[in-house]
Amino acid sequence: QVSWKLEDHPKLPKGKTIAVVVLDGWGENKPDDYNCIHVAQTATMDSLKQGAPEKWRLIRAHGTAVGLPTEEDMGNSEVGHNALGAGRIFAQGAKLVDLALASGKIYEGEGFNYISESFEKGTLHLIGLLSDGGVHSRLDQLQLLLKGASEHGAKRIRVHFLTDGRDVSDGSSVGFVETIENDLANLREKGVDARIASGGGRMYVTMDRYENDWGVVKRGWDAQVLGEAPHKFTNAVEAVKKLRENANDQYLPPFVIVDEHNKAVGPIVDGDAVVTFNFRADRMVMLAKALEYQDFDKFDRVRFPKIRYAGMLQYDGELKLPSHYLVSPPEIDRTSGEYLVYNGIRTFACSETVKFGHVTFFWNGNRSGYFNPELEKYVEIPSDIGISFNLQPKMKALEIGERARDAILSHKFDQVRVNIANGDMVGHTGDIQATTVACKAADEAVKMILDAIEQVGGIYVVTADHGNAEDMVKRDKCGQPLYDKNGQLQILTSHTCHPVPIAIGGPGLGPDVRFRNDVPDGGLANVAATIMNLHGFVAPNDYEPTLIQVVDN
Ligand code: 3PG
Ligand code: CO
Structure with a gap:
C-alpha cells in the first residue's frame, strides 16, 4: 500500500x-x-x-x-x-533486454511461449529499427534473437527493418543490412528459411509517434503485412544502396524483397508470429495498435491477419499494449x-x-x-x-x-x-x-x-x-571535427x-x-x-x- x-x-x-x-x-x-x-x-x-x-x-x-x-x-x-x-x-529497456538475452530467460517467458506456438506452421516476422544506436533497439540484440528464435523452433523467419541515420550516422544502414544478411545466410545453412522481407527509412516508414502521421505507419503496413511497396528488389543491400541515391537513411521509401516471380517473399499472413523488436515504446505503439486491435480506424489495413504478436517489451502499461511481450518493461x-x-x-x-x-x-x-x-x-x-x-x-x-x-x-x-x-x-x-x-x-x-x-x-x-x-559533428579523440574521404565534414545527427x-x-x-x-x-x-x-x-x-x-x- x-x-x-x-x-x-x-x-x-x-x-x-x-x-x-x-x-x-x-x-x-x-x-x-x-x-x-x-x-x-x-x-x-x-x-x-x-x-x-x-x-x-x-x-x-x-x-x-x-x-x-x-x-x-x-x-x-x-x-x-x-x-x-x-x-x-x-x-531501462536496453539493459533489461540485454539481461534477458544473456540469461536465456527471454525464451522461457510467456511472450516467447505464445509466439512459438506459430513456429510449426507459420513464419516468425521481426520488425524494428536496424541500428546500433541503442535508443530504440540494438543490432546485437536482433542478432541474438534471430539465433535464439531459430534454436527455439522458428523454421521460417522474415526480417522487416527500418533504417536509422538518426541515432547513428547517415549511411551506416548499408553495413547493418550486410551484417543481418550474413547472419541470415548462416541460418539458411542450418536449414532455417530466413530472409529479409521489407525495409524503409524510420522517419518515412512505420516509426511515427504520438499519432502525428498515420500515413507513416500505413506505408510500413503495406510493405510488411501486404507485401506491397513502390519499390521491389531481390536483394536488400542493393535496395538500400539504390534508394540512398535519392534519400538518406532516415527517409528511405518503403520497399519489399521479391522472388524470381516478382512475388513478395514475406507478407504477414494468418498463422504467423510477429515480434516488434524495438524496446522503446513511443515509435512502436502505433504499429502495435495496428497489429493488435480488432477495431481500428486509423487507416485501411486491407487485411488484418490472425497472428500471434509480441512486443520486445510491453509499450504502454496503462493500455496493456501489446498484451504479449518478450521482456517485462521497467516498473x-x-x-x-x-x-x-x-x-x-x-x-x-x-x-x-x-x-x-x-x-x-x-x-x-x-x-x-x-x-x-x-x-x-x-x-x-x-x-x-x-x-x-x-x-x-x-x-x-x-x-x-x-x-x-x-x-x-x-x-x-x-x-x-x-x-x-x-x-x-x-x-x-x-x-x-x-x-x-x-x-x-x-x-x-x-x-x-x-x-x-x-x-x-x-x-x-x-x-x-x-x-x-x-x-553537430563527429570528432576525433582530441575533439577535432572529422572529415570523410571526400573532405566532407562528418555530421552528427544523434544525441550526445x-x-x-x-x-x-x-x-x-x-x-x-x-x-x-x-x-x-x-x-x-x-x-x-x-x-x-x-x-x-x-x-x-x-x-x-x-x-x-x-x-x-
Ligand atoms: C527519435 O526517436 O527521434 C530519436 O531516435 C531519439 O530522439 P528522442 O530521444 O529525443 O526522442
Ligand atoms: Co532526439
Missing part, C-alpha cells in the same frame, strides 16, 4: 507556481562553430548561466545515470524524461507526477505532437492518460506533418511558450511543464544552420515562460533531457553524452535557496525531488536526493 501523502518541507513554502521547462536535445559543450547553442543567440539561457554555481549547474543525462547499460550510451528522451519524472534510476512506479497530484498540485503539461508524450507519457513512467483529470490538463499542439524540421526550425516553440504563459497567468495551475522540441528535432536533421535557428526559437520560448513566472511571483526550473544541438544544464530562479525562489555542492554527480533523476521541494514537499525516501538546499543566513 503506497502512502501518497508527502511530508511538508520544513523550510520551503507551498503555493508557488512552478514552471518546469525541458529543452529537448540541449547539452553543454565547449563553444565552437558546430555547437549550435553557442552559435545561436540564446540570451535567456546565457543569462541563466550567469547564476552558476548557486542557481545554475550541470547534471548527467546519459549512461548509467539514466539506467542505460554503459557510460558510452548517449542519453535519449525516453530514459531522460523517465528519470526526470520518476526521481529514481530504473534499469516505473510512484512517479513525481502521481505523488504531486495526490498532494493537490494542479498540473499543466504541454508540448507539440512530436514531443507531447515525452512530457506526459514518459514523464509519468510510460503511462498514458491522467492520474486525476480534475487536477491535470495536458495540451498537445499539433506538429507540422510531412515536413523535415530543418525546413521549419522554429517548430511550435512560440505556441508552446504562449500556452505555458497563459497557463501560468491563469493561476489555475501549480506546475506548468513543457517540452520545447527544437534543439533535438532540428538537431537530428544534421542541418547546422537550421539548428542554430532552432536554438534561438527555443530560447525565446523560455523567455516567454520566465516572463510569466516573473509576473506571478513564481519559480522556474529550466533543464534538458539530453544533448544534441550542442554538437554531454551533461545538460539546470537552472532555478524566479521571484518566488527565496534568496536562501541554492544548489548544494555535495551532489556533484547529480543527474536527471535528482530533479524530481528538487521540484517536489519547490512545491513545498519533501520527496519520498527512496528518491534520488534533491539538488537544492536552504542555507541559514
